[in-house]
Amino acid sequence: MKGETELPHTILDKIIQDTLSQLKENTDFDSKTILELEKSFKKDKPTPQDIINILKGDTL
């Protein structure tokens, strides 16, 4: 069985993973913002306000 200790990846997991990995190459995004976004998507379904706070740097 793949990844015994974690839940199987959904299509969304894969898309988020790929999105964040592409953002790492984008100079508009710093590593802290990407980390916060990653945490937010892993934790639960973020609301638009959660993401706005991250993009504005209010959570950093």
Added chain:
Amino acid sequence: MKLLELEIQNFRGIKELKIYPQGKNFLVWGPNGSGKSAIVDALDFLLTGNISRMRGKGTKGITPKEHAPHVDSTVDEVEVKALIKLQNLKKPVEIKRSLKNAAKGVYDPSLAEYMEPVLELATRGQHVLTRREILNYITADSSTRARQIEKLLKLEEVENTRKTLNKTRNQLKNEYETAKDNLNTSQESVKNIIRMDNFTEDDILDFINENRKLLKGDKLEFLRSTGIKEGLETPGTITDNFINFDRVEKNILNLQDKLSTKQRDHFYDLIKKLEELNEKIASNSKLNNTIDCLRLTKLGLNLLDESGDCPLCSTTWTRDELEEKLNNRIKRLHYAKEDLEKQDELKEEILKIRDNILISLEEVKSAADTLELKNLSPKLNSLQLDLKRVSTGDADFNPDELKKIFKSQDIFNLLGDLLKIVRANAPDVTLEQLAWDNLTRLEEILNNYYKFKTICDSSFKSYNKAQILLDTFLKSRDSIIGDLFSQIEERFMELYRELHGSDESAFKAQLKPQGGGVEFYVDFHGRGIHPPHALHSEGHQDSMGICLYLALAERLTEGYIDLIILDDVMMSVDAPHRREICRLLASFFKGRQFFITTHDQTWARQLKQEGVVSSSGMMELYNWSIENGPYINTTQDMWEKIEEDLSKNDVNSAAFKLRRGSEEFFRTTCNLLESKVTFKEDQRWGLGDFLPATLSSYNELLKKAKIAADSWKNQDELMRLKGIEDNAKDVFRRSQAENWAVNINVHYNKWADFSVEDFRPVVKAFYDLFCVFKCDNCGGILHLSKNKMNLEAVRCNCGAVNWNLVKK
């Protein structure tokens, strides 16, 4: 995960039932209403805590708590239990779930890390296919199909995330637009101070240096928001109530100009035109509706985003399709277009004049406040508020109100009075003092300007990030889902060609995400690409549904759930293609466990003949009653039944079973080996027709296999085939020696006159004869495999038997 045992108590139509699939394919068959689907529901309930059949469209008023228990049982008495095998765990795991505590599956908590992924995946429902869902895969429109596939792929959460990111982007865009408006307003204020029509840093710097020069200061080399009075000395006493008479006068004059008879008439004229146009529109209900419709359609077109969802009702469209539809609608409503555009132009012009007045009014009001003109200040305040209330929003805009404000306030006279008061009360000021005030006011406005610029820059950065995040997400989504669909499309074509290779060997399909839908087209015998339900028969559509589901389920459950449930999915597929489906299940999905239900006895028999299920993996349900649930027949094996008859000394029954079973078996071997059976118009073929034909085919094919092995100089294969031949000869000889099967004159009806001792050798001879045509490994019957018209091999479904017939 594979299912080893399943125990059901007081669930739906079942009082008590235990089955033992032992991780192998399992078949439950029986007539409608015999309890097959209750077993599938129980399995669904065990793995997910829900019963999908009791959810969704058409299930209003049906709840598991009320309707899942057996009709004579209570909620407390319902329990489903199973023993399952996980891939990386040697020891089987027991899991049970009661209806009383449906949300919690009970299992050894130390195994949570193994169980949770499996149960999580089960909630996605990717391992169950029902007849109803097949229709949604094939005959549905693109958005229904999309929803079905989305449900299976759990794409709705992808869509929800897209919506969240879209909302994020829109909200940040609005913030940026507001910041930009504030910045523009502060720019206008700067322009008002420097009395220039353009906002350029050079003009501002020139203005600053002109005023600094009056104050005998040095020139500044570059523009800044603070310290523009740096190095300057205050020109005399500048009090808090200092009024820049020059600027106030200019603004009063500007207001008077804007509100002069000529300009006011122009303004009134605009309002009148707008009123007339509004009246024209309001008096013609058709035109009124058309204008509303046109405005809404244009707004819809502007709001259309990447998903293609209708911004008004969220109906799923492909983006291009909706865009085209909206554009066509706008074209159809062209006769109202001119009026709508004129209405917008007039409103825009009116508001532009209003905004210009507001800026000057702000400066004038400030002077009135400083002078503490208690009679005037409230009036100016009121005017300012009234003007501001004439919002830019269409819904709030009221030309009558605006016109009333101008007429009632007698603004022109009011400004004249104010000018007199200002001139009378304003202290004598020097040019230096005016220069100092200009710089002070400019510094204040520039501070605002730079503050708004910082906010604007920062909000643009956030908006830009949100846009990049959304774009990147969409790019990743399209790439990942595109790749996934491409792989599923490949596998779907492979599976379908395997089923229908004889008539559609060049079959092609296109499965592509398209906006909010999924486009699905299939090739029809090389005559072009069409929707799947356009030209293909219902049977072919069913095959497509099964193949598409299998291609999807295989990919989605891989590594976690090996169990695939096919709940009564065969309806329109004809017998030959059902056999092909059997082969598909047996040979393309070897690591999987299929749990199949059907009401169709032919399909049940084919599944056994093709080795998909063994005798021990079959269970027949019949004679269902409320009190007892279904009767169960698990002894499907003909030889066990015959032995049971013989042990009761009932040769008659044993002979009947052997006769019927042999006829059925050799009819199948004739079909699978393409044996030549003499045609009979009455179609009443019997064992005397089938057996010689199938023996002849077998010998002929074995001979061809030996010739082929010899041509390849494959001595090992040749020897192996000779061994098979010797065994077959022996078995055939014994059958011949007993002289029962092939001699039509000694027909099998005579068997009934035999004693048990006489009959046992017959049974043994026929048992051995059956074995010659079956694979020792999978139990499936051998079949002839062809490449178009050319004989290719004799095979079984598991691949253990494979006689090559192609010569070097």
